[in-house]
Amino acid sequence: MHIMEGFLPVKHAVGWSVASAPVVAYGLYSINKRIREKPEQRMLLGVAAAFTFVLSALKMPSVTGSCSHPTGTGLGAVLFGPAAMAPIGGVVLLFQAILLAHGGLTTLGANIFSMAIVGPFAAAATYRMARTVRLPFGVSIFLAASLGDLLTYVTTSLQLAMAFPDASGGFVASFAKFATIFALTQIPLAISEGLLTVIVFNALARFNLRELKELNVVTAREVQL
């Protein structure tokens, strides 16, 4: 669930847009470069984008009695690096902002920052760390996708708390309120997203092992096993 249209003060809206723009631009550059060098990876890029489309359209119920949706950005972040997901997540957010009045144009920068930048960077970093400590492939993917999803909504809560600090408790009290709404609701959804991402990666490992190796997702040694 994204920050709604017009609900961020102008200064914050502009600030988050300025923060997101260079990452989106670099992401576009990196995708273009990759497609030029390795056109055969286009299909996987499509899969990563499609996965984000599906998951961010599914509003699921949560134990808190409210609904939210997963983000689906962890898959592409592990495959193509986090920057590539900034423009892809941006397209999804733009689609929802223009056609569905979900999120918004004035809050697009802030929403790109949480869903298409923080989430993917968290996912990619988690995956690398998990692999460094030699966790199994599936477990690493699960942790990466779930944490990326969860941190997206922690970021949304932070952004709202910065814009609307509590009169008595300040930023911290306000963050606690927004985090109860967004982050707590998100926990079961993040687990679902982790599991769904592992399912897709199982298929990728079966059909696209060579590409996974080229993308440094799995090591050459694992391919031989």
Added chain:
Amino acid sequence: MKRYQNLLMMTAVVVLVALPLWMVQKPAPGTDGKEVEIFLGADDQAKDVIGKLAPGFKPWFRPLMEPPSGEIGSLLFALQAALGAGFIGYWYGSSAARARMRRELNKDAQC
């Protein structure tokens, strides 16, 4: 084993989605007799909290276009999911067919 693992994970996702529906009970109508709605969007709740934290704040921009009704909204969300799922299905199907053809080719070569 892999197939079994995927099946288990899919079951877990279904359980995770179904469990809240069963766990969260609709509270009794409040004193004003209004029905309490549950499973609203988390962003609606955030809107209420913003209203409490900054009573003077007015959204300064309206969505350019709003789905004329909830039905149209769900149509567009379904369309978004269908586009994504369609592409993933196409990739999976063509990959599976390619893998099978490669296997058969190898078998023929061995005879």
